[in-house]
Amino acid sequence: MIIRPRQHWLRMLFIWRGSVLPRILPQLAAVTGLASLITIIHGQVFALKVPLTFVPFTLIGVALAVFLGFRNNASYDRYWEGRKLWGSMLSESRTLTRQYLTLVTDIQQQQGFVYSLAALSHVLRHQLRGTDPSQDLQRLLSVEVYQTLKNARFIPNLLILHLAQQLQIQRQQQQLEPILAAQMELPLAKLTEAVSGCERLSSTPLPYTYVVILHRTAYLYCFLLPFGLVDAIGWTTPIMVAFIAYTFFALEALSDELEEPFGTSPNDLALEAMCVMIETTLKEMLGEKDLPEAVRAVDFVLS
Amino acid sequence: MIIRPRQHWLRMLFIWRGSVLPRILPQLAAVTGLASLITIIHGQVFALKVPLTFVPFTLIGVALAVFLGFRNNASYDRYWEGRKLWGSMLSESRTLTRQYLTLVTDIQQQQGFVYSLAALSHVLRHQLRGTDPSQDLQRLLSVEVYQTLKNARFIPNLLILHLAQQLQIQRQQQQLEPILAAQMELPLAKLTEAVSGCERLSSTPLPYTYVVILHRTAYLYCFLLPFGLVDAIGWTTPIMVAFIAYTFFALEALSDELEEPFGTSPNDLALEAMCVMIETTLKEMLGEKDLPEAVRAVDFVLS
Amino acid sequence: MIIRPRQHWLRMLFIWRGSVLPRILPQLAAVTGLASLITIIHGQVFALKVPLTFVPFTLIGVALAVFLGFRNNASYDRYWEGRKLWGSMLSESRTLTRQYLTLVTDIQQQQGFVYSLAALSHVLRHQLRGTDPSQDLQRLLSVEVYQTLKNARFIPNLLILHLAQQLQIQRQQQQLEPILAAQMELPLAKLTEAVSGCERLSSTPLPYTYVVILHRTAYLYCFLLPFGLVDAIGWTTPIMVAFIAYTFFALEALSDELEEPFGTSPNDLALEAMCVMIETTLKEMLGEKDLPEAVRAVDFVLS
Amino acid sequence: MIIRPRQHWLRMLFIWRGSVLPRILPQLAAVTGLASLITIIHGQVFALKVPLTFVPFTLIGVALAVFLGFRNNASYDRYWEGRKLWGSMLSESRTLTRQYLTLVTDIQQQQGFVYSLAALSHVLRHQLRGTDPSQDLQRLLSVEVYQTLKNARFIPNLLILHLAQQLQIQRQQQQLEPILAAQMELPLAKLTEAVSGCERLSSTPLPYTYVVILHRTAYLYCFLLPFGLVDAIGWTTPIMVAFIAYTFFALEALSDELEEPFGTSPNDLALEAMCVMIETTLKEMLGEKDLPEAVRAVDFVLS
Amino acid sequence: MIIRPRQHWLRMLFIWRGSVLPRILPQLAAVTGLASLITIIHGQVFALKVPLTFVPFTLIGVALAVFLGFRNNASYDRYWEGRKLWGSMLSESRTLTRQYLTLVTDIQQQQGFVYSLAALSHVLRHQLRGTDPSQDLQRLLSVEVYQTLKNARFIPNLLILHLAQQLQIQRQQQQLEPILAAQMELPLAKLTEAVSGCERLSSTPLPYTYVVILHRTAYLYCFLLPFGLVDAIGWTTPIMVAFIAYTFFALEALSDELEEPFGTSPNDLALEAMCVMIETTLKEMLGEKDLPEAVRAVDFVLS
Structure with missing residues (x-):
């Protein structure tokens, strides 16, 4: 996630870091190069004048804007839903901790339970990013639990089961009244929902066909555009084509990043910072x- | 569901598999053919010049874009709601399993209960896709239960009732305290909600009239368009008409697939993979x- | 609700049943007739040339599209909310039935309770459509209950109260433990929510003023349009005006039907089929x- | 709320009551007058020709439509959220009444409790509209309760506390089992949510700055528009300007009414009718x- | 939050306070100045005529409107979500207070508990705005509690834990039955959700890249626009450019304020007023x- 203070409106026009400009530079260069070429040859291909005008571009342009706007919306919704699911991880971890601390009589196992709970966010992050959870598991769990979990397919889910088993023991030892144990099922269920929700987001991308259709339309539009503009605006064609292409390509590239919010690109969610934050508040x-110290942004990017 | 890694922006323009291009080829060919014909005869029909210009197409084009954008939105919402309902199947199956494993004292019936629960997703999938559930029922349920269910009209619902009856037995045998049994009603109710929600989506399509109006408008638009463009852009008419028609037809075809997300076309949800995943995590x-092994994508399509 | 298989793209252009075309024919004829007249007199009214061009129509056309798109959206949301409320009727009826069958010890009253519950959907439908519930009440309720309810103002609400009283009796007779009775309050509360939600939708239409403004704008637009087009597109004016008017009028007419989803027009919800389905699944x-047999579509319309 | 049957499409164009036309007449007259003046002087100001064309209006027009559409949307969402909160008042009042009637053993206090609950909607309405609640309080509450509440700052909230105290007494007198009392906290909490939600809507308007920006843009647009149209469409300028201004001004005026749905203007919610309806269904x-008799619409307006 | 009565439509055009005009004046002046310069030199740069026309601006203008409209929407959603979270603070504080007053037998600790709860909103506000909570903590909490909390990292969360510990004591002293204590976990969990939700909103801004892309597009658009308009509308170019720039810049500036609703700029939420209101209603x-007296607006701004 890019964390950067708002800047003067003028400086903001020239920002390089925290923009997708680097990523779309090749496309932009290709489109602008083509536009320049077409301008130089006055829209003629092999002595054949291409009689395109701006008219069809007006027609398709509106549709393109509407559809890109929609894709944008859908990607941002996925991003924000991912953020909410992690917000739920924080909130329910706190609630479950509070309940363990105030509803369970036995105070011996408190640290063990809360540390396991703190491990939950970490293993979910590792699962979503495909990284190795061993270090965090070893740091926060007992050896036996670590051995049980380390080769599991769905570690976060098994960890929640482990938490429930701890509560079962407390209940069987009369340290937790059944009516209060029943209440503690609620945050466990919500943690399961959050974990399953993250798996849902990460396993179901935006329909691929939708991405292809919009990609094709946006790129064809920009590559054909110079033919339609060159008669009307002469040597300014490459400038305006570059401008229009920038807007469409940049938004498409950003949507691409936002729609899978659990990755490690600069615009993705700062899962690591969130995990440390959850661990901190539980401790x-x-x-x-x-x-623990809060994770700091490096080069304006919080990972 | 199409699972495909993001590709180079240039290669993405030429993707064939995982696009709706094959499906809309006849329409596209018809429109482009007509546009070519009109271009050749210079927009004249039987020596009568058709005096259409681009003006009315600008007027109707905006409306068409807005309405298609809306339909798109509604279809995607249905797709995503379907996905959420299945996410709920996963989440509540895990919660109910966790509760059975930690709240019920008796450990003899654990496998039977959890296998029945794993069967639930399978029978819901079979109901939604109209396929035969016998094999999965026999594999996961006892013979008696299979006999009771196999000819039922609403198998998933009866299977949830069967799960509740298992809990009733445990409660009557003092293996499950009433207060904890009460808590286990929550995931049962949410599973019922998810099952009923899937039935709702699959029994109530987008209003048919809406589909007809948009289909008509989009197709008429594209068939009339060559008359409006031929004077302005000459021999490039068929190219631009094909381009515009591609965008509208492709989005309409995709919306058609997304709005009924439980089918078996390439853009539908990967219900089979999800069922196997739920079975795996419960086991x-x-x-x-x-x-069980995870279902793999065949030709980039996960079924 | 119109139930119709998807058809060939070409045949779909000529569909008559399941479209709103019959309903908007007078308006369409009026607009097209006017457009033809204006074309014949070359846009002159009493020898006075009307100097309208397409320009103002471009300006107002975008606004009209956006606002109609919004109205469309709001109407469809109402339709879908209505459908969800009925989905909730189904889901909660199943949950309450399951709970009665597995949580209440006494098995004598099962049929009576479940039949009363099945009657609930029917009386809600009758209330929403203003039809006479006597037949369904007599068929599913005992004579005394029928006598109490038949003249009530809010029958569904009183029927829920009746269900709660049945549970009260079971509880007082020790057939239902208080903790389980407490749990059964949840589906009762959700049924009350669904009933009240349906009453909300049916008593609060889209703001009438909004409907009037959009109606006025859309119709004035189409009636003035021929003056703006006749100079540009000559004898094709009536064709294009009819085309544009069709899109706007048809969408407005459809919105009109969708926004009150509990009526009996072809695009309204199939309440009768849903009631029978609920009765079937409970039985x-x-x-x-x-x-009972499922309701079948007549002329593609499910009532 | 305006309650009016749908009318013939032709008559609907000439509706006066239930439209915002009266409210925006001065603005419309001003804009049309200015447009007429500009038409007469052929767009010249003090012998200086204003060289405006329609071009910039196309550019800003789209933005204006999009932003007004958004504001519209936000206002309607507020309206509908207000309606849903009142729907929740109805639904939870019924649920709480049902629970009191079937879960509390003592039947002496039933009327007192339910009448207090019926008073809740009334006092909420009075708070939201700034009217005097004395009459309804005296009619439905005992003298002591009335004395306690009449000078309170947040009467509805204290009334909910009063209801909870009634339940406390029943519980202490063994007329209500604790587990059932716990269940009755749910509708009390939801009533508190509905009351607080109404206070939220009524204390937090749409951001004022947003309203100002859109107002300014819409009005400047319409006042400058005649200069841009007069050369293109001559004497029809005032007609088209009036038409465009009507659409923008009317939608803005309607948004203004809808965004504060608890007032007493014709398009606001029919709070009085709802209160009487709630009182009726509880009784x-x-x-x-x-x-009580249902409130009737006066001049198509339900208050 | 700006609290201002609606005004006459004419006066509203000239409002200065409560508009973002002061904030965007430099940009507006720069754009207008540039437009004037370009008008004076007739669009020529160093004797080289810039052949731009309005055409590319039409193409990019629609896209810009759609994307700005979307950003607007997302910002307002964040604002409204923030408001809802605070509405939840109010609602759950009332519910928890009501439950403490009617479910806990001991009446000695009532004031202490409710004052701690009143402090919760205050410390949340201080955390979100980065201000010093000492004064409010000292005013409402006992000295020991104050000492424990004052240096904490997440004070609101620890304060909720403190509230739960109070309930634990009451339960252990038999002043609160376990079943009722279980019920009181619900508002505690919802308060935790509201607190965590506010932290989520304040720690996760709109994706920075999105802001940069839109800023760049909007500003480039306005700076290039004079070249495209000067040939068409002559000396009115600066006026229209200023008008268009005002709309885009003002909306962007407002979105900027709304998207972080917990700050202290005029358009942010009136957290202070809300805290005092919550304290009042609990007392x-x-x-x-x-x-306490309600906070009053200063210069129409409620802080």
């Missing part, structure tokens, strides 16, 4: 003084 | 080691 | 073999 | 025969 | 007579 509830 | 919670 | 849960 | 649940 | 429920 603070335990009364620990030695809290 | 993993039971501690089984011999887990 | 199937009771173990009955003699299930 | 009917008590078994009363002498029910 | 009123305690039966206190000496209630």
Whole structure:
């Protein structure tokens, strides 16, 4: 996630970092180069004048704007839904911790339970990003639990089961009244929902065909556009084509990043920072003084 | 569902598989053929010049874009709602399994209960796709239960009732405290909601009239368009008409697939993969080691 | 609700049934007739040439498209919300039935309770459509209950109260533990929500003023349009005006039907089919073999 | 709320009541007058020809349509959210009444409790509209309760507290089991949510700045428009300007009314009718025969 | 938040306070100045005529409107979600207070509990705005609690834990039955959700890249626009450019403010007023007579 203070309106026009400009430079160059070429040859291909005008571009342009706007919307919705699911991870982890601390009589196992809960966000992050969870598992779980989980296919889900088993033990030892245990099923269910929701987002991308149709329309539009403009606006054709192509290509590239919010590109969610934040707040509830430091942005990017 | 890695922007323009191009080829050919003919005869029909210009197409084009954009939106919402309902199937199956494993004292019936629950997704899939559930029912249920269910009209619903009856037995045998049994009603109710929600989506399509109006407008637009363009852009008319028609026809065809997300066309949801995934995660919670293999995409399509 | 298989793209252009064409024919004829007249007199009114061009129509056309698109959206949302409320009727009826069958010890009253519940959807439908519920009430309720309810103002609400009273009796007779009775309040509350939600939709239409403004704008637009087009596109004016008017009028007419989804016009929800479906699934849960037949579409319309 | 049957499409063009026309007449007259003046002087100001054409109006017109469409949307969402909150008042009042009638053993206090609950909607309405609640309070509450509440700042909230205190007494007198009392906290919490939600809507208008920007853009647009049209469409300028201005001004005026749905303008919600309806349905649940009459629309307006 | 009565449509055009005009004045001046310069030199740069026309601006203008409209929407959604989260703070605080007053037998600790709850909103506000919570903490909490919390990283979360510990004590002292204590977990969980939701909104801005792309497009558009208009509309170019730029810049500036709704700019939420309101309503429920005064708007701005 890019964290950057708002800047002067003039400086903002020239920002390089935290923009998708680097990523779309080849396309932009190709389109602008083509537009320049067409301008130089006055829209003629092998002595054959291409009689295109701006008219069809007006017709298709509106549709393109509407459809890109919609894709944008859908991608951002996925991004924001991913963020909400992680917000739910934070909120339910806090609630479950609070309930363990105030509803369970036994205070021996508090640290073990809360540390397992703190591990949950970490393993979910590792699952979503395809990274190795061993280090975080070893750091926060007992050896036996680590052994059980390390080769599982759906580690976060098994970890929630492990938490429930801890509660079962407390209940069987009369440290937790059944009516209160029943209440603690709610945050466990919501954590399961959040975990399953993240899996849903990451396993079901925007329909691929939709992406292809819009990609094709946007690129064809920009590549044909110089023919339609060159008679009307002469040598300014490459400038305006580059401008229009920038808007369409940049938005498409950004949508591409936002629609899979759990990755590690600059515009993706700062899962690592969130995991550390969740671990911190749970440890603070335990009364620990030695809290982890918050993750800092590197080059304006929070990972 | 089409699973395909993002590709180079240039290669993406020439993708054939995972696009709706094959499906809309006849229409596209018809429109382009007509446009070519009109270009050749210079927009004259039986020596009568058709005096159409681009003006009315600008007027209707905006409306068409807005309405298609809306339909698109509605179709995608249905697709995503279908996906969420299946996400709920996963999430609530896990929660119910976790509760059975940690709240019910008796451990004899665990496998039976969880296998019945795993069967639920399979029978819902078979109901939605109109396929035969016998094989999955026999594989996961006891013979008696299979006999009861096999000829039912609403098998998933009866299977949930069967699960509740299992809980009733446990409660009557004092293996499950009433207060905890009450809590287990929640995932049962949510599974019922998910099943009923899927039935709702599959029994109530987008209003047919809406589909007809948009189909008519989009096709008439594209068939009349050559008359309006031929004077302005000469021999490039067929090219631009094909381009515009591609965008409209392709989006309409995709919307058609997305709006009924439980079918078996390439852009529909990967219900089979999801069912196997749910079965796997539940079996993993039971501690089984011999887990089913995940469904793989064939030709980029996950079924 | 119109149930019709997708058809060949070409045949779909000529569909008559299941379209709103019959309903908007007078308006379309009026507009097209006027356009023809104006074309014949070359846009002159009493020897006074009307100097309109397409320009103002471009300006207002975009606004009209956006606003109609919005109205469309709002109407469809109402339609879909109505459908969801009925989906909730189905889902909660099943949940309450399942709970009665597995949580209440007494099995004498099962049929009575479930039949009353099946009657709920029917009376809600009758209330929403203003039809007489007597027949369904008599068929599914005991004589005393029927006598109490038949003259009530809000029958569905009183029927839910009746269901709660049945549960109260079971609880007082020790056939239902209080903790389980408490759980059964949830589906009762959700049924009340669904009933009240339907009453909300049916008592609060889209703001009338909004309908008037859009109606006025769309019709004035189409009636003035021929003056703006006749100089540019000559004798094709009536064709294009009819085309544009069709799109606007048809969408307005459809919105009109969708926004009150509980009526009996062809595009309204198939409440009758849903009621029979709910009755069927509840009876199937009771173990009955003699299930009602599903309602069939007549002339592609499911009522 | 305006309640009016749909009318013939032709008559609907000439509706006066239930439209915002009266409210925007001065603005419309001003714009049309200016347009006429500009037409007469042929777009010249003090012998200086204003060289405006339609071009910039096309550019800004699209933006204006999009933004007005958005505002429209936001206002309608507020309206509909307000309606849903009142729907929740109805639904939860019924649920709480049902629970009181079937879960509480004591039947002496039933009328007192349900009447207090019926008073809740009334006092919420009075709070939202700034009217005097004394009459309704005196009619439905005992003298002591009335004395406690009449000078309170947040009467509806204190009334909910009063209801909870009634339940507390029943619980302490063993007329209500704790587990059932716990269940009755749910509708109380939802009533609190609905009350607080109404206060939220009424205390937080649409951002004022947004309203100002759109107002300015829409009015400047319409006032400058005649200069841009007069050369193109001559004496029809005032007609088309009036038409365009009508659409923009009317939608803005309607948005203004809808965004604060609890007022007393014709397009606001019919709070009074809803309060009477809630009172009626609760009294009917008590078994009363002498029910209040439904509020009737006066001049098509339901207050 | 700006609180201002609706004004006459004419006066509204000249409002200065409560508009973003002051903030965007430099940009507007720059654009208008440039437009004037270009008009004076007739669109020539160093004797080289820039042959731009309005055509490319039509093409990009629609896209810009759609994308700005979307950003607008997303910003307003964030604003409204922030408002809803605070509405939830109010609603759940009232519910928890009501439950404490009617479900807990001991009446000694009532004031302490409710005052701690009143402090919660204040500390959340201080956390979101980065201000010092000491004064409010000291005013509403006991000295020991104040000492524990004052240096915490996530004060609101620890305060909720403190509230839960109070309930734990009551439960252990038999002043609160477990079943009722379980019910009181619900508002505690919802308060945690609201607190975590506010942290989510304030830590995750709109994707920065999105802001940059739109900023760039909007500003480039306005700076290039004079070249495209000067030939068509002569000396009115600066006027129309200023008008168009005003709409785009003002909406962008407003979106900027709305998207981070917890700040202290005039268009942000009135957190202070809300905190005082929550404190007041809780104290009123305690039966206190000496209630805080409502915050008043200063210069139409409620802070």
